[in-house]
Amino acid sequence: MLVSLPMKLPIPPLPGSSKINAVGRLEVGGCDVVELAREHGTPLFIYDEQELRNRCRAYMEAFSSRSGDFEVIYASKAFSCIAICQLAAQEGLSLDAASGGELYTALAAWFPPEKIFLHGNANTASELDFALRSEVGHIVIDSLDELMELDRAASQRGRRQQVLLRVTPGIEAHTHEFIQTGTLDSKFGFPLADESALKAVAAAQKAESLELTGVHAHIGSQIFALEPYRQTVAVLADFLALAREQHGFDCRLLDLGGGLGAVYGPGDDPPAVDQLVEAVVSSVEAEIERRGLPLPRIAVEPGRSIVANAGLTAYEIETVKTVPGVRNFVAVNGGMSDNLRPMLYGANYQALIANRPLAEPAMTATVAGKHCESGDILVKAAPLPEPVPGDILVTPATGAYGYSMANNYNGQPRPAVVFVREGRARVVIRREAYEDLVRLQERLE
Numbered sequence: 001m002l003v004s005l006p007m008k009l010p011i012p013p014l015p016g017s018s019k020i021n022a023v024g025r026l027e028v029g030g031c032d033v034v035e036l037a038r039e040h041g042t043p044l045f046i047y048d049e050q051e052l053r054n055r056c057r058a059y060m061e062a063f064s065s066r067s068g069d070f071e072v073i074y075a076s077k078a079f080s081c082i083a084i085c086q087l088a089a090q091e092g093l094s095l096d097a098a099s100g101g102e103l104y105t106a107l108a109a110w111f112p113p114e115k116i117f118l119h120g121n122a123n124t125a126s127e128l129d130f131a132l133r134s135e136v137g138h139i140v141i142d143s144l145d146e147l148m149e150l151d152r153a154a155s156q157r158g159r160r161q162q163v164l165l166r167v168t169p170g171i172e173a174h175t176h177e178f179i180q181t182g183t184l185d186s187k188f189g190f191p192l193a194d195e196s197a198l199k200a201v202a203a204a205q206k207a208e209s210l211e212l213t214g215v216h217a218h219i220g221s222q223i224f225a226l227e228p229y230r231q232t233v234a235v236l237a238d239f240l241a242l243a244r245e246q247h248g249f250d251c252r253l254l255d256l257g258g259g260l261g262a263v264y265g266p267g268d269d270p271p272a273v274d275q276l277v278e279a280v281v282s283s284v285e286a287e288i289e290r291r292g293l294p295l296p297r298i299a300v301e302p303g304r305s306i307v308a309n310a311g312l313t314a315y316e317i318e319t320v321k322t323v324p325g326v327r328n329f330v331a332v333n334g335g336m337s338d339n340l341r342p343m344l345y346g347a348n349y350q351a352l353i354a355n356r357p358l359a360e361p362a363m364t365a366t367v368a369g370k371h372c373e374s375g376d377i378l379v380k381a382a383p384l385p386e387p388v389p390g391d392i393l394v395t396p397a398t399g400a401y402g403y404s405m406a407n408n409y410n411g412q413p414r415p416a417v418v419f420v421r422e423g424r425a426r427v428v429i430r431r432e433a434y435e436d437l438v439r440l441q442e443r444l445e
Contacts (some may be wrong), residue, residue, distance in 0.1 A: 029420030075303030218257025311399020335369015
């Protein structure tokens, strides 16, 4: 008989389908995690497909009940592959591509190009031309240099391209400094603190082959408070009033970016999707009406809040080592090549043993990766039952920025990715082999 995971386990919420199966092992999407590890190898990214769909639908339903004119744009940088692009399209979402490679992936998934937004603070001329050739719906302009290059390229192709201007509202989201993007000291966008953004509006309106349809702002990621969104809307409304007064610009699309947090551990308590949508829609309606402006279509760009808690990573424990008086090390067959976030941001993860998740903790262990770096630590202090080599250790909440940041450091092949649903596992990204590591390399004469 299946049982729900007990609340006493010091782990973040696993996907909604997670259970303990009849043999006492962790099950997700109707699939035994230990069996998945045996069949597909480790490290292994596992996504609950129904959880992904439910999280997409939560955004669509929340907006449908609150606003008649909206757009939910999946931020594919959180996790990009053909399968997730297909899923987002099936659920009615648009898509944000942060590079030519993410755009290529979306197009390979036959994602409707008119629903694609190309972002980036340093898009190359070839990336911009690729977007124009692909006839993407919108390109988000980040600088005057990009504006001029895009106008030139669009003119050469005889295309009139819809664009948004990315602005930095000067709002500090209370998150890690590396993922704050809306402060004035940011590499992204046109600052609102001086005349930069207004000058960009004027330049975009003068461009022969660009159609300025809206404004974009993103204040950061892993945000737990709604007030920064409300503050951002108020600042943007002031800017839009000035842009209308000085340049006759009416914003038709107001893109407020993403940033809603996910649950990684105890104490993480992000707002629900419907709370975010209510705060955003009510703020836009109130602030825009207060300034006598036409109401724009509202867009948001969820990424992490869709994929983070829908995914987990399974590893095999290779060694267990105790340094007397210091700590217990549990070393797994992955690490910073499949989850760079702990090293990059100091991100905190939890861990459990998939083959005996209900066993009482017997030690506090540091889960270490296999790479030749002292800082290759996945979890600093994980309460675990007595671990032994061969156990399958799981780190939940790795669905966002895990595979996206995966790399080949120390010659480590990137993991496979499977989607699980109703007892069926589908490989959506095959595991790399050693041959793949040298496939693009050439020998010396």
